[in-house]
Amino acid sequence: MAAASDGEPWALTQLYRVYQPMLIRYLHSQAPAVADDLASEVWVAVARRLGHFVGDEPGFRGWLFTIARCRVIEHQRKLARRRTDPVAGEQLDRSSIGPNGGDPAMVVLDRLSAQELVDVVTDTLPPDQAEAVLLRVVAGLDVAEVGRIMDRSPGSVRVLCHRALRRLSTAFSTEVLAR
DSSP, X not given: OHHHHTTOHHHHHHHHHHHHHHHHHHXXXXXXXXXXXXXXXXXXXXXXXXXXXXXXXXXXXXXHHHHHHHHHHHHHHHHHHSOOOOOOHHHHOOOOOOOOSSOHHHHHHHHOOHHHHHHHHHHHSOHHHHHHHHHHHTSOOOHHHHHHHHTOOHHHXXXXXXXXXXXXXXXXXXXXXHO
């Protein structure tokens, strides 16, 4: 972190390599059409402000995802002010997840790539639950940091995650039993 704050190219490269996959998954879950663009905006903001950042690795991760969330909110506000063309429902369908027996969680993990898993989470859960779970799982943030980013209490984040996991469990258990 110190080397990156001092502008060392190798340290900046290392931060990018470690956090870019997590950042893209999160941004893709929130704004799929512009995830790459938003990620580049996030990294530009990080590069501009990194010299002023004080903290450790978990603090950096929280800071990075706070910037990402702000960029998503800005993007959503821009979209709300613009008219868009509707997309046909057939283009939005996701392929169904077929069971291979056993625990529904294992079915999901066995059959899906990381991005597909993010897509399933965002398709299955309400937006606030999906965001809480993704920040906890994809970004690896603790409950307090997710609460700070989402402007919620840690208890509220725990409740969102608990409800999300129950909903996912019910959805995939029902799907496995139906097949």
